[in-house]
Amino acid sequence: MVKVAAVVPAAGSGVRMGTDTKKQYLDLNGIPVLGHVLKSLEASPVINGVVLTVNPGEEEYCRKAVVDALGLSKVTAIVPGGKERQDSVYNGLLALSGDYGIVVVNDGVRPVIDHAVLRAVVQAAAAHGAATSAVPAKDTVKMAGEDGFVARTLPRESLWLTQTPQAFRYEIIMEAHRRARLEKFFATDDAGLVEFTGQPVKLVPGSYKNIKITTPEDLVMVSIFLQEGTGSRS
Ligand SMILES: Nc1ccn([C@@H]2O[C@H](COP(=O)(O)OP(=O)(O)OP(=O)(O)O)[C@@H](O)[C@H]2O)c(=O)n1
Numbered sequence: 667m668v669k670v671a672a673v674v675p676a677a678g679s680g681v682r683m684g685t686d687t688k689k690q691y692l693d694l695n696g697i698p699v700l701g702h703v704l705k706s707l708e709a710s711p712v713i714n715g716v717v718l719t720v721n722p723g724e725e726e727y728c729r730k731a732v733v734d735a736l737g738l739s740k741v742t743a744i745v746p747g748g749k750e751r752q753d754s755v756y757n758g759l760l761a762l763s764g765d766y767g768i769v770v771v772n773d774g775v776r777p778v779i780d781h782a783v784l785r786a787v788v789q790a791a792a793a794h795g796a797a798t799s800a801v802p803a804k805d806t807v808k809m810a811g812e813d814g815f816v817a818r819t820l821p822r823e824s825l826w827l828t829q830t831p832q833a834f835r836y837e838i839i840m841e842a843h844r845r846a847r848l849e850k851f852f853a854t855d856d857a858g859l860v861e862f863t864g865q866p867v868k869l870v871p872g873s874y875k876n877i878k879i880t881t882p883e884d885l886v887m888v889s890i891f892l893q894e895g896t897g898s899r900s
Pocket residue numbers: 674675676677678679680681682683690719747748749750751752754755773774775776878879880
């Protein structure tokens with residue numbers, strides 16, 4: 667059976683959230699945001715091990731206040747993140763120990779994990795090499811010109827809003843990160859790095875409830891969805 671690891675990037679600063687406490691540690695229904703992510707991965711039979719990347723110097727705090735407090739046994743390493751999100755993910759990849767065939771990447775601030783979607787993304791990565799959860803755009807999306815006017819309206823029927831979990835065969839994600847570092851290529855998600863290498867990435871239908879906690883109003887919606895128990899379907 668192929669072993670599956672999860673890398674959870676949680677080393678961001680939360681600038682857009684604008685809170686003193688970093689958003690990954692904000693209380694959400696009595697548990698830190700990051701704790702919900704880790705609890706959900708802990709509960710998933712699909713995930714065998716978890717590596718966490720946090721802001722340098724926060725390792726001990728995170729170990730005590732989140733991992734130990736929640737009794738999470740799958741977390742095998744807590745390592746410092748980097749300047750960009752992809753640097754943090756790369757540091758997490760380097761901390762993986764053991765023969766993992768598939769790597770899942772899940773943002774530390776996307777706590778509404780639908781386990782059926784998680785399973786589907788992992789299966790798609792095993793079959794195709796790389797996969798990302800995503801949802802079809804519901805709003806019309808326009809590209810802005812430098813003059814502040816609409817430059818172009820994009821064809822909504824082919825637009826998907828990318829989420830995490832994303833999943834990759836180990837060798838594919840490692841090669842993508844190594845090549846990005848070598849060629850100084852940056853992308854806002856790991857699938858973008860893999861696309862850069864020419865590797866196809868399978869789109870897997872996700873959930874509109876899988877909100878990335880970015881600005882304050884996101885907390886309200888995610889709190890409701892977590893209370894519904896939406897994210898814990900196995
Ligand atoms: N250098 C970074 C930047 C982001 N992240 C993580 O990547 C996820 C998605 O990033 P985002 O929502 O942008 O978080 P922040 O970068 O903290 O937010 P902001 O851009 O508002 O500062 C989060 O779990 C964040 O902690 C990370 O591990 N390392």
